Amino acid sequence: PDTIVADQPIDLAGYRPDNADGVFSGDISMRQALILSKNTVPVMLLDAVGVPAFLSRFRTVGKPLQLGTSDAEAGLAVALGGVGVSPEQLTWFYSAIANEGELKELRFAPGDRRRSLGNLFSPAAANAVADILADVPPPAGRARLAAQDGTRRVAFKTGTSYGFRDAWAVGFDKLHTVGVWIGRPDGAPHLGAYGVSAAAPVMMQVFDALPVPKKGAAAGRKPLGALASPRSLPERLRRFGSTPAYQTREPLEILYPREGAQIAAQRDQGETFSLPLKVAGGRPPYRWTVLGEELAPEPTGERWAAISGRGQIDIAVTDADGKVDKATFWFE
Structure with missing residues (x-):
């Protein structure tokens, strides 16, 4: 989370993702990039990991993403949601972050058993992402929800698809994972419906109605492999890529x-x-x-x-x- 990356204009084989607000922030941490929904950073990360390798993680647990093409032909737009996924699947994947990376079958009734499908993420990665998402500011007009011990109760993320066809928010605490999708059944645009302003408030209302857990979403012992502090970052993890420090670019x-x-x-x-x-x-x-x-x-x-x-x-x-x-x- 504390690795530094340059948020700047990029061109990867002709693919030039822009940030939603059109602003490039220069050198920021991975934590800040996720909280601020920077588009350039996940695209650079996926380019480094490789699209097929990323998609294979979902196939490993028996839940391949819907692409309309082969994994080898899929492009970097996958990093920004350029895949087919239902609200149920999206919420399901977030539940793996809440469960230290383990993906379990969904439970639709109190008596349902939840068979493990395997690890979608490593425990260390899931812990790091949960800690970052617990720092995402609440939607306007809402106070941050707290667990019984006073720590950050809910970790969540929002998103808005191209053309305002989907506004979504998914969050989790120690007891539940909640997903909210707002859109039109016919797929027509719902202009002005952003995930943070339309879906996130509804998600928070759902959490208001659910039992309050004793501990916050990011509480608990750091799993094996997690760093004790940012200062313990090895040299090779202090900066992603070889791009020199970037200064915020002035408008043309x-x-x-x-x-x-x-x-x-x-x-x-x-x-x-x-x-x-x-x-x-x-x-x-x-x-x-x-x-x-x-x-x-x-x-x-x-x-x-x-x-x-x-x-x-x-x-x-x-x-x-x-x-x-x-x-x-x-x-x-």
């Missing part, structure tokens, strides 16, 4: 010419003028478009462009992540 912005500027042009030859172009932020290389003509990529934030004629001039710049800034100005 045209510095010159500014929007609405009126420029007294200096004549070079005939009616052609040399115009300096300056941009800040974003990620190079930069591709400028002047009067509809795209210029060659430029690795720095400055270049010159030849302008013919006077009057209104439209320019635009696109960075390596596809971000765009535009400006309109006038040559006098």
